[in-house]
Amino acid sequence: MLTFFAALALLIAGYLTYGGLVERVFGPDDRETPAVVRADGVDYVAMPLWKVFLIQLLNIAGTGPIFGALMGAVFGPVVFLWIVFGSILGGAVHDYCTGMISVRMGGASASEIVGKYLGRGMKQVVRVFSVVLLVLVGAVFTTSPAALIARLTPPALGAPFWVFVILLYYLLATLLPIDKLIGKIYPVFGVVLIVMVLGIGGGILLGGYHIPELTLQNLHPDGRPVWPYLFITVACGAVSGFHATQSPMMARCLARERDGRRVFYGAMITEGVIALCWAAAGVAFYGGTGGLQAALSSLGQSGVVYDISTALLGVFGGALAVVGVVACPITSGDTAFRSARLTLSDWFRLDQSKIRNRLLLTLPLLAAGALLTQLNFDVVWRYFSWANQTLAMIALWAAAVYLRRHCGRVQSLMAALPAAFMSAVCSTYILMAEEGLRLSAGIACPAGVLFALALSARFAYSGRTGNALKK
Numbered sequence: 508m509l510t511f512f513a514a515l516a517l518l519i520a521g522y523l524t525y526g527g528l529v530e531r532v533f534g535p536d537d538r539e540t541p542a543v544v545r546a547d548g549v550d551y552v553a554m555p556l557w558k559v560f561l562i563q564l565l566n567i568a569g570t571g572p573i574f575g576a577l578m579g580a581v582f583g584p585v586v587f588l589w590i591v592f593g594s595i596l597g598g599a600v601h602d603y604c605t606g607m608i609s610v611r612m613g614g615a616s617a618s619e620i621v622g623k624y625l626g627r628g629m630k631q632v633v634r635v636f637s638v639v640l641l642v643l644v645g646a647v648f649t650t651s652p653a654a655l656i657a658r659l660t661p662p663a664l665g666a667p668f669w670v671f672v673i674l675l676y677y678l679l680a681t682l683l684p685i686d687k688l689i690g691k692i693y694p695v696f697g698v699v700l701i702v703m704v705l706g707i708g709g710g711i712l713l714g715g716y717h718i719p720e721l722t723l724q725n726l727h728p729d730g731r732p733v734w735p736y737l738f739i740t741v742a743c744g745a746v747s748g749f750h751a752t753q754s755p756m757m758a759r760c761l762a763r764e765r766d767g768r769r770v771f772y773g774a775m776i777t778e779g780v781i782a783l784c785w786a787a788a789g790v791a792f793y794g795g796t797g798g799l800q801a802a803l804s805s806l807g808q809s810g811v812v813y814d815i816s817t818a819l820l821g822v823f824g825g826a827l828a829v830v831g832v833v834a835c836p837i838t839s840g841d842t843a844f845r846s847a848r849l850t851l852s853d854w855f856r857l858d859q860s861k862i863r864n865r866l867l868l869t870l871p872l873l874a875a876g877a878l879l880t881q882l883n884f885d886v887v888w889r890y891f892s893w894a895n896q897t898l899a900m901i902a903l904w905a906a907a908v909y910l911r912r913h914c915g916r917v918q919s920l921m922a923a924l925p926a927a928f929m930s931a932v933c934s935t936y937i938l939m940a941e942e943g944l945r946l947s948a949g950i951a952c953p954a955g956v957l958f959a960l961a962l963s964a965r966f967a968y969s970g971r972t973g974n975a976l977k978k
Contacts, residue, residue, distance in 0.1 A: 510721040521595030535764035541614035561697035565838035566753040571743020572782035574808040579741035580786040583726030593745025594779030597925035604906035606754030606771035614759035624908040641847035646879035648840030655809040680841035696834035703831030710819030716791035744782025748898025900929040931959035
């Protein structure tokens, strides 16, 4: 189990070292935050650091570091590398920069950040793109917990009933002031989530299971290539554009700029630990990638989570673990719809202190999410995963422009390099994937690399001319 422990140690070391470097480059100070300057009792509400951290963790966690990590583990132990280095160098930088830039821009949403640093055209693209993504997230994070809860309740209370209950909760969570519902229940779910991860990790380590050691060999039973599929599949467990929609929400609740590293960078590293534990649990519990793939095919992601939880922790511990797994998607689904409301309110300049304006935006969003729950989960997940990583690519380029303008050309590489990497991943995937153009790897891979190089050259050229990167 050396690979597992080394990966865990690297995540912790990454927070302490690289996280500290990113913080020093950005330079948080003692200026008043939007939570203080723009306090409105609804979305701009200053909260304690521990509470903001737990809310951010639950916002970004969802089923991504659980379902995504399990599906990514089918490729073999190489998934550990992506979780570790993707989280430290990409995901946590992405989350920290989008959160802190939002703080500097008065709590602006992701689309407004992109508009300022990548131009008006990209602002309009990201406005539409982020709302669509958030509704997809809401749909994904409705069907997956509903399916899991349905396994634990009488047959009369099937998945459709729990979809309705979850959507009703989403309505309340989207409308009410952030400290009235989300601020009160998230800390409880946060503790459950942490206990659940500790239980799963401890169960694997103490239960005599074998975690495979690192190999770069592709162990996917169907031979699906690691590039680019692994980097899309894991999604929230390493790099996630969804987080760019969530960090600004907590930027409106952060009492001090200097807490940003703990909240934004720290929550992403914690999510990496969650993904690491579940990836290890999947291959160890089922005896390899072949067994895990078979279990995912026959039981689905929710069934695999249920089986692992109950087998490792018994009935009580399994129930606790399942509650944690249910809490993850639900506490991302509600804030997905809330973030969509905030994005639309920034777009149309609607005052959200009025309940009528909040209802005007919330009801259509929930109706769209309800319709999407009727689609096949695997299809929705694939489109969500690609859209998710594409938004991460755009947000990282915006962060790179910000860092170049305010911190320096060399410092901007912290965001520019992962932005270029994700540009290659996203473009290659949509060219190869079944839901994309279905081109051969011989065409898609070089084309993806050329696309990333073209954006990198545009970024470098715009730096010399003093203009923002624009598409």
